[in-house]
Amino acid sequence: MRRVRLTLEYDGIGFHGWQRQATGERTVQGVIEEALDRLPGKRGPLCAAGRTDAGVHALAMVAHVDKATDLPDERLRLALNAHLPREITVLDVVTAPDGFEAQFDCTYRRYLYRLKVYRDQPAGLALERDRVLPVFRRLDVEAMDMAAETFVGARDLSVFATQETRSRTRTVYLCALERCREELRLHVAADGFLRNMVRAMVGTLLWVGKGRLSPDDMHGILESRDRTCAGNNVPPQGLYFVEAGYRDWDRVRSDTVARERISSVLG
Amino acid sequence: MRRVRLTLEYDGIGFHGWQRQATGERTVQGVIEEALDRLPGKRGPLCAAGRTDAGVHALAMVAHVDKATDLPDERLRLALNAHLPREITVLDVVTAPDGFEAQFDCTYRRYLYRLKVYRDQPAGLALERDRVLPVFRRLDVEAMDMAAETFVGARDLSVFATQETRSRTRTVYLCALERCREELRLHVAADGFLRNMVRAMVGTLLWVGKGRLSPDDMHGILESRDRTCAGNNVPPQGLYFVEAGYRDWDRVRSDTVARERISSVLG
Numbered sequence: 461m462r463r464v465r466l467t468l469e470y471d472g473i474g475f476h477g478w479q480r481q482a483t484g485e486r487t488v489q490g491v492i493e494e495a496l497d498r499l500p501g502k503r504g505p506l507c508a509a510g511r512t513d514a515g516v517h518a519l520a521m522v523a524h525v526d527k528a529t530d531l532p533d534e535r536l537r538l539a540l541n542a543h544l545p546r547e548i549t550v551l552d553v554v555t556a557p558d559g560f561e562a563q564f565d566c567t568y569r570r571y572l573y574r575l576k577v578y579r580d581q582p583a584g585l586a587l588e589r590d591r592v593l594p595v596f597r598r599l600d601v602e603a604m605d606m607a608a609e610t611f612v613g614a615r616d617l618s619v620f621a622t623q624e625t626r627s628r629t630r631t632v633y634l635c636a637l638e639r640c641r642e643e644l645r646l647h648v649a650a651d652g653f654l655r656n657m658v659r660a661m662v663g664t665l666l667w668v669g670k671g672r673l674s675p676d677d678m679h680g681i682l683e684s685r686d687r688t689c690a691g692n693n694v695p696p697q698g699l700y701f702v703e704a705g706y707r708d709w710d711r712v713r714s715d716t717v718a719r720e721r722i723s724s725v726l727g
Numbered sequence: 728m729r730r731v732r733l734t735l736e737y738d739g740i741g742f743h744g745w746q747r748q749a750t751g752e753r754t755v756q757g758v759i760e761e762a763l764d765r766l767p768g769k770r771g772p773l774c775a776a777g778r779t780d781a782g783v784h785a786l787a788m789v790a791h792v793d794k795a796t797d798l799p800d801e802r803l804r805l806a807l808n809a810h811l812p813r814e815i816t817v818l819d820v821v822t823a824p825d826g827f828e829a830q831f832d833c834t835y836r837r838y839l840y841r842l843k844v845y846r847d848q849p850a851g852l853a854l855e856r857d858r859v860l861p862v863f864r865r866l867d868v869e870a871m872d873m874a875a876e877t878f879v880g881a882r883d884l885s886v887f888a889t890q891e892t893r894s895r896t897r898t899v900y901l902c903a904l905e906r907c908r909e910e911l912r913l914h915v916a917a918d919g920f921l922r923n924m925v926r927a928m929v930g931t932l933l934w935v936g937k938g939r940l941s942p943d944d945m946h947g948i949l950e951s952r953d954r955t956c957a958g959n960n961v962p963p964q965g966l967y968f969v970e971a972g973y974r975d976w977d978r979v980r981s982d983t984v985a986r987e988r989i990s991s992v993l994g
Contacts, residue, residue, distance in 0.1 A: 469853045517854060549853040584992040586736045586816040587784060591854075642991055724909055725851040727994020 461504065461526040463560055464536065467552035468492070468521040469725070472696065473590050474547055478511040478521075488512070488548065492523075495543035499536075501528035509566040509704035510653065515590075515696030519572075519721045520551065522704040524562040562704065568633060570649040570703035570718055573662045573694070574726070576642055584642075591726075592643065593662075593698035599669030601644060604637055606675035607668040608646065610682070611635040611661060618685035620660040622693065628654060628685075633709045635661070645722075649703075649714060656693045663691030700726075728771065728793040730827055731803065734819035735759070735775075735788040736992070739963065740857050741814055745778040745788075755779070755815065759790075762810035766803075768795035776833040776971035777920065782857070782963030786839075786988045787818065789971040791829040829971065835900060837916040837970035837985055840929045840961070841993070843909055851909075858993075859910065860929075860965035866936030868911060871904055873942035874935040875913065877949070878902040878928060885952035887927040889960065895921060895952075900976045902928070912989075916970075916981060923960045930958030967993075 468488075476485035480493065489506050496503050504526035512518060531539060537553040544550065574592040576584060577599060585594060614631040621628050634649040646665065648658050664681065667673045673681070673691075681689045702718050735755075743752035747760065756773050763770050771793035779785060798806060804820040811817065841859040843851060844866060852861055881898040888895050901916040913932065915925050931948065934940045940948070940958075948956045969985050 467848075469850060471853050471856075519850070519854075546856045547853055549849055551848045551850055581734075581818045582816055583736060583786070583818055583988065586738050586814055587786075587858075587992050589738075589813045641994070721850065725854050727908070 461502065461528045463524055463526050463556045463558055464533070465554050465556040465560060465562065466492075466506075466523045466525065466540075466550055468518060468523060469549045469551055470518050470521070471547040472512060472514065472516045472518070474545075475514060477514045477516070478508055491545065491548060492540070495540050496525060496527060498543045499527070499529060499531070499539055503527040507562050509562045510569050510701055512699075512701055513656070513696050516699045516701065517591075517697075518701040519725055520703060521701050522562050522566070524556055524560055565706055566704045567707060568649050568651050568703075568705040568709050568714075569653060569701070570634070570647070570705070570714060571653070571658050572700040572702050572718070572722060573646040573648070573658055574698045574700070575644040575646075575662070575666075577644065578642075590697045593694055595666070597670065599644070599666070600671060601637065601639065601669065603671075603675050604644075604665045604669045607665055607673075607678050608635045608637050608661075610675065610678040611648075615682060616685055617654055617657060617682070619681055619687060619690045620657045620664075621654040621687065622656040622660070623654075625654060630654065630657075634711060634714070637665070647702075647718065649705075649709065651709075658699055659693040659696065660687075660690050662694045662698075665691070666694065667691045728769070728795050730791055730793050730823045730825055731800070732821050732823040732827060732829065733759075733773075733790045733792065733807075733817055735785060735790060736816045736818055737785050737788070738814040739779060739781065739783045739785070741812075742781060744781045744783070745775055758812065758815060759807070762807050763792060763794060765810045766794070766796060766798070766806055770794040774829050776829045777836050777968055779966075779968055780923070780963050783966045783968065784858075784964075785968040786992055787970060788968050789829050789833070791823055791827055832973055833971045834974060835916050835918050835970075835972040835976050835981075836920060836968070837901070837914065837972070837981060838920070838925050839967045839969050839985070839989060840913040840915070840925055841965045841967070842911040842913070842929070842933075844911065845909075857964045860961055862933070864937065866911070866933070867938060868904065868906065868936065870942050871911075871932045871936045874932055874940075874945050875902045875904050875928075877942065877945040878915075882949060883952055884921055884924060884949070886948055886954060886957045887924045887931075888921040888954065889923040889927070890921075892921060897921065897924075901978060901981070904932070914969075914985065916972075916976065925966055926960040926963065927954075927957050929961045929965075932958070933961065934958045
């Protein structure tokens, strides 16, 4: 068996998230494992750096799998793509060092959330549905950006957690809002993410943007550790997995990688 | 009855083109007429400036309809959107002068065709499927641009026509290739378009880009009036209806309108 590292792009709309379900729903992991099974040779389970929820997209998810195949990396990539639906593309296949673990070796993950503020005409609402969250009112972007900055650091993030997990302490390396034409883009990098964490962060920032909360309220909200104090989870369709890091966090390097991936696909 | 002029955005993927079909297939016209019928008051048929084929998108199709309603324009717009699927958005409703005809008053139509040239990694192939035509080899863009220029002017365009029509003479006002990051965008404006005309033009330009034809061959091909001399019809998914003009052609004005519509939705 040879351990390979896959880099994957996918449109999350038609999937019940990444993780294979005992109940047989269509998932990203399940569909890629089926494609792997179409190629000769046994395989192990496909493991990803992050398990995205239903509707969440990926520009460059990283996963590993053991497969008994002699196909060279690039041939394996083409063979897999030939067996995958158009919603998933294998961007890259490399033979990984033995023992490489996409999830456990990952030092940070980076996500993007896209909001689009519509003014008079909702141009894009049809063609960009399931790609950005539409917002129909003016937002105080400066206040949102100040609030986003307060999320950076190492702390208990229970306030943004949907599910119980043993430890809810995470280190947020980056949480910054960027204006991009009519879009607002939230870039978030952390050593790990709690379930729905980015979507709860965006919901909270929207409350700030609408004046329901101020940036000064953020510390109290984080301290509360009470999920009901933070904003609602925004829908998954604006969320993109952008990068899995396997070196120490480096803002300049990560920004360069992310910018290229985002601009080449999302403009 | 009041004549209203609608501006429409739609994603053409889920439709068998614009035109209502006797056979009951789902079409843009059919779905919008159903939404109109959900609102009180009789109506006439919905008529568009251009009848797009299956899979072709619109950033701003113009259509007119007579409807017996007292709803103010903006209320009518919101009511229609409430009854439409997410793939269609009414961007604008205005009460039109009596006798306004979306099709017959239209002085020019403008389309965009998007090609994306993939180099090493096919980033975007999953998320931009059904939005751009992927091309997997290097193209001679300069030659393509020179060839595109030769299509401008008034002449018989039988070589690009899929169906018989009485007159095949059209005036092409604009046919220009633009580089836009990894994309190539063909902008075409004309007083009218033959069936599949843009798609045949793009197919022919791709032959030029790949070196199978040279820009100097274009005059002979146009003269031939023989469809088999031109390139294949490329797929519809890269094609967007961008503008219906109701004044004399003016390149500067049209470019301004088109650029804003394209950049606000497609980046």
